[in-house]
Amino acid sequence: MPASIGFRPTADDDRILREAARPGESTSDTLRRALRLLDRERWLAQFRSDAEALKDEDLNAEPEAW
Incomplete structure (x- = not known):
């Protein structure tokens, strides 16, 4: 990783x-x-x-892990 990064801001970037x-x-x-x-x-x-992918997961339907 360089110690500094060059950046030429546009007028909008400056604003x-x-x-x-x-x-x-x-x-x-x-x-x-x-x-x-x-x-x-x-x-x-x-x-x-991740929340969307797990929204239908029902932990109550899972067997107890202990």
């Missing part, structure tokens, strides 16, 4: 970064926060997918 930044927050910190939000979004999508 989003300005609007999303917290007071005193650096652009790097705003981008880090955005990456964590993306990671959480991916986790939630997987969670929803």
Whole structure:
């Protein structure tokens, strides 16, 4: 993993970064926060997918494991 990543923001990217930044927050910190939000979004999508796949599972119909 490189120590730094080059990024050439478009005008719209600049606007989003300005609007999303917290007071005193650096652009790097705003981008880090955005990456964590993306990671959480991916986790939630997987969670929803798993929940949908298991929605008809009835654990009460399963034999006791002990």
